[in-house]
Amino acid sequence: MDYVIGMDIGTxxxxxxxxxxxxxxxxxxNYSYELYRDATGMAEQEPEEILEAVTAxxxxxxxxxxxxxxxxxxxxxxxxNQSLIALDKNFQPLTRIITWGGYASCSSGGKDKKFxxxxxxxxxxRDTYSSDVFIM
Numbered sequence: 001m002d003y004v005i006g007m008d009i010g011t012x013x014x015x016x017x018x019x020x021x022x023x024x025x026x027x028x029x030n031y032s033y034e035l036y037r038d039a040t041g042m043a044e045q046e047p048e049e050i051l052e053a054v055t056a057x058x059x060x061x062x063x064x065x066x067x068x069x070x071x072x073x074x075x076x077x078x079x080x081n082q083s084l085i086a087l088d089k090n091f092q093p094l095t096r097i098i099t100w101g102g103y104a105s106c107s108s109g110g111k112d113k114k115f116x117x118x119x120x121x122x123x124x125x126r127d128t129y130s131s132d133v134f135i136m
């Protein structure tokens with residue numbers, strides 16, 4: 001049998017579905033994680049929590065596959081739109097994931113200055129790309 005997997009890496013959970021090529025759901029999972037918020041409007045995620053959820057979701061939905069006879073044709077990913085994360089030169093996280101829903105994602109009202117003062121990320125981004133950081 002041939003299969004495809006759809007994965008949605010969302011704001012508060014990762015969902016994964018294993019389908020056969022007829023579109024039947026073979027397996028499904030949903031792993032939740034925290035969206036860190038505070039009174040200032042911050043909305044961030046921990047990168048390690050997201051990675052753990054994606055890994056666990058994938059492991060769960062591939063369990064029914066018989067690798068000797070079956071084929072996994074594709075894995076399709078969808079993720080939270082326009083989130084940001086600063087990485088070091090070794091691609092290790094320097095910040096939490098700044099989501100589309102937090103104050104740091106807005107270029108209006110000077111709210112991003114609070115985030116920029118904390119990390120320097122917004123200023124570096126603007127200086128490098130000559131663009132406002134704008135997220136829906």
